[in-house]
Amino acid sequence: xxxxxxxxxxxxxxxxxxxxxxxxxxxxxxxxxxxxxxxxxxxxxxxxxxxxxxxxxxxxxxxxxxxxxxxxxxxxxxxxxxxxxxxxxxxxxxxxxxxxxxxxxxxxxxxxxxxxxxxxxxxxxxxxxxxxxxxxxxxxxxxxxxxxxxxxxxxxxxxxxxxxxxxxxxxxxxxxxxxxxxxxx
Numbered sequence: 001x002x003x004x005x006x007x008x009x010x011x012x013x014x015x016x017x018x019x020x021x022x023x024x025x026x027x028x029x030x031x032x033x034x035x036x037x038x039x040x041x042x043x044x045x046x047x048x049x050x051x052x053x054x055x056x057x058x059x060x061x062x063x064x065x066x067x068x069x070x071x072x073x074x075x076x077x078x079x080x081x082x083x084x085x086x087x088x089x090x091x092x093x094x095x096x097x098x099x100x101x102x103x104x105x106x107x108x109x110x111x112x113x114x115x116x117x118x119x120x121x122x123x124x125x126x127x128x129x130x131x132x133x134x135x136x137x138x139x140x141x142x143x144x145x146x147x148x149x150x151x152x153x154x155x156x157x158x159x160x161x162x163x164x165x166x167x168x169x170x171x172x173x174x175x176x177x178x179x180x181x182x183x184x185x
Contacts, residue, residue, distance in 0.1 A: 058104035126176045127158035
């Protein structure tokens with residue numbers, strides 16, 4: 001006979017363990033996906049949600065469109081007001097905030113405004129130095145200092161600014177560089 005007879009093998013108790021061995025690679029792939037993809041994404045979503053819930057007036061933020069602004073008003077759970085330039089206010093969805101650049105500290109609203117407007121340092125008071133007077137000098141002291149330096153061009157510019165109460169107040173609040181760039185430049 002050229003063809004031999006084939007006999008069927010009897011299956012012992014291996015039927016269940018063979019199925020488990022076949023499913024083991026799929027289970028391992030799911031575990032790897034969970035720890036490398038699903039879990040970090042869930043953590044990122046949770047962190048973003050807590051960041052959005054903690055937004056306050058005065059926070060500097062970046063939207064998903066790349067616009068940088070300051071939160072001026074928090075309206076409900078979904079909307080807030082942003083000031084993107086001086087006097088330019090827009091409404092934005094809270095979910096569209098991508099990042100918080102600077103947080104405001106909890107406290108009174110007046111404290112928030114006072115912190116936003118920083119007093120210039122004494123090194124920035126170049127007009128006072130040009131005349132040789134203190135920042136709290138009276139109008140008479142400014143006149144006397146200008147009379148002593150009447151030929152100096154820097155002293156003339158300083159005198160013009162410091163003698164006018166409105167310009168002086170603006171100069172004191174902005175600082176030298178900002179004053180010159182906004183008013184003179």
